[in-house]
Amino acid sequence: MPQLDALRTFAVLLVVIYHWFPTDRGFNYYVPNGTIGVMIFFVISGFLITRILLDNRNRWLDGRVSLGETYRKFFIRRALRIFPLYYLVISLVWALIPEATDVDQHPLYYYLYGYNILLHKTGNWSDLLSPFWTLGVEEQLYLVWPWIVFLTPRASLQWVITGMVVLGIAFRGFGYLTGDLDGVLTPANVDSFGLGALWAWLIVDKPQWIPFFLGKLTFFTIIAFLAFIGFQFLPNDHFLVVLFQRFVISVVSLFLVVQASIGFRGLTGAVFNNAALQYIGRISYGIYVFHMIVPGYLVPLAIRIMNRFITLPPFGFWTHRLFSFSVLFVLASASWFLFEKPINELKRYFSYKTT
Secondary structure, eight states, X not given: OTHHHHHHHHHHHHHHHHHHSOTTSGGGTSSOHHHHXXXXXXXXXXXXXXXXXXXXXXXXXXXXXXXHHHHHHHHHHHHHHHHHHHHHHXXXXXXXXXXXXXXXXXXXXXXXXXXXXXXHHHOOTTSTTGGGHHHHHHHHHHHHHHHHHHHSOGGGHXXXXXXXXXXXXXXXXXXXXXXXXXXXXXXXXXXXXXXXXXXXXXXXXXXXXXXXXXXXXXXXXXXXXXXXXXXXXXXTTXXXXXXXXXXXXXXXXXXXXXXXXXXXXXXXXXXXXXXXXXXXXXXXXXXXXXXXXXXXXXXXXXHHHHHTTSOOOOOOHHHHHHHHHHXXXXXXXXXXXXXXXXXXXXXXXGOGGGO
């Protein structure tokens, strides 16, 4: 499903825009770009991970593989994709610029994928590694969700998925009542994963329902989009915004994930089939992990090095951002080809098909 890579590109660029541009004007004034980007990633993850789990659940139920072996391979494959770069970046930041993060005071929260819990406690969004809260949410779900999928009876899984959606909204309501508006704890985000899981469940378990679902999805996407527009006229701490903005963004994200997994056609298909966009999507993990480090630390270092050989004119705002993105693109590409991809290829030793 290569168009999902293009969708990842839009998601990660929205996150970069949110962090690289002022929040009170311009690109970020009317639209919560960071939230949109993160919700797209969560819906994609919910879909892809659940589809993998459902396929392997069926193989286990058919007696072709043991449950323990299935989970072991799932976790190892996820670890090979996520752990190496995550731990490398955390360790480098801790060693080289510990003043920019809380990792020096609370290393276990970072190294045990519990940073979202620490951020919930401290509210320190100035931490250089603050975007890593989303990685904590995903990893915590990877520990629990496989067992739920494997052990829930087939006839009941749809109700579990529905419960996830309700839980996410309800937990944000609880957060509103207790003064927690950040929503970085895992339960506050499970509705996005649940919507992605719903599409995976339909593909694997109920393909006969897909035409009906697609017809209804378009209608609900329009309603969700209109609700999202309405929320932009309310303050960010409004009860309706806290409870439902992420949900309506996730519904629109689900529409995009569904269409990208099927394959957009026409002009939209041409955009999502663009090789450059799909490439950026493939290296989006590196872009996400490095994007906070590049403009404030790597770019000044690069400018100092280049000034030893040639005298550069002072960088204006846009020049700095364009140069920063060039550095980020090169760094993420190098990370993919020299570090991530070689490790990722070790997955062949843990193939689901060999058991």
